Amino acid sequence: MINTSNTAKSYDSASIKKLDRSEVEITVSIPVEVWEKFRAQALKNINEYVTVDGFRKGMIPENVLVAKVGDGAVNEEMAELAISQAYLDILQNEKIDAVGKPKVAITKIAKGNPLEFKITTAIVPEMTLPDYKKTATAEVEKSKNAKIEVTDKDVDDSILKLRKSHASHEGHDHEKLSPEEHEKAIMDSLPEFNDEFVRGLGDFTNIEDFKVKVREMIGENKKDEAREKMRIRIADAIAEKTKVELPDILVEAELDRTQSQFGHDIEQMGVTMEDYLKHAKKSLEDIRREWRPHAEKKAKLQLVLNEISKKENIVPTKEEIETEVAHIIEHYKDADRERATVYAATVIMNEKVFQWLEKGEK
Secondary structure (H helix, E strand, O other), X not given: OEEEEOOOOOOOEEEEEEEOOOEEEEEEEEOHHHHHHHHXXXXXXXXXXXXXXXXXXXXXXXXXXXXXXXXXXXXXHHHHHHHHHHHHHHHHHOOOOEEEEEEEEEEEOOOOOOEEEEEEEEEOOOEEOOOHHHHHHHHHHHHHOOOOOOOHHHHHHHHHHHHHHOOOOOOOOHXXXXXXXXXXXXXXXXXXXXXXXXXXXXXXOOHHHHHHHHHXXXXXXXXXXXXXXXXXXXXXXXXXXXXXXXXXXXXXXXXHHHHHHHHHHHHHOOOOHHHHHHHHOOOHHHXXXXXXXXXXXXXXXXXXXXXXXXXXXXXXOHHHHHHHHHHHHHHOOOOOHHHHHHHHHHHHHHHHHHHHHHOOOO
């Protein structure tokens, strides 16, 4: 255990205990006069989302607001603000290289008393990377020998799929049709493939012009797919040769992201997570256990990419991050800017690292 005391204004003392799997537990005490300074900000934050008849949101008097939400809610908001500030200062003062979202457990919170809490966080683990440039170069060389070919069947299949998407579905009661009957109904109502049809799809002169451009598009898609497969091989090869103790917090965070995405995907199909689990006869713990190997693989890969980025000084520019954040917020109006910034920086960094690896040894 490492005991430290600090004169920083945001906290009084921090006791740091090293745990297994590259984690640390930090026990912290914040003086009463420090964490109670956050009361004004806490009240302002609460005022923004509480509604009281007769008062405009954000303009509720303190006595009315406290009577509405209770002292406990105010203390909790104060604590959250004080802990956020103290945590950042502790990481800087104690030179803790934390990764992932920390777990916070408040152990003492009472008016007129010091605020006490524990934080468990993962730290960047020690890792031994292989010769990642040489490993990547070997995979790039393998890919150079692979030929990308667009067949006539590829073009015909793409055209048929497009015609199906423009087929008339009028008069078809899809709920009463079998899959075979449904497919026949679509095939029977396919629009004729002629010059007029392709001109209605965009800037195409005739059928031949359309086929040429479809072939080019398929070719580009196949190149993208080949590049993605090559990147997966590069990532797998480097990660497999990397020795690292993987923090549980990072794996759990990856599992949470997988669960959130999976829940969103099935909701788009009109299925709730509860209904899915019931139909699959599994618990949430069961499917998270099934996802765990993939989550461990993704968490390890991100650590590897982070380390390569650090060693080779491959970082996104401020302008690149701001552009990507603007793009995210444009498409997801409710996106949290801070989270979007972290996400954008990670995505851009990963792309830059892969581009650097793909250049091969010079």
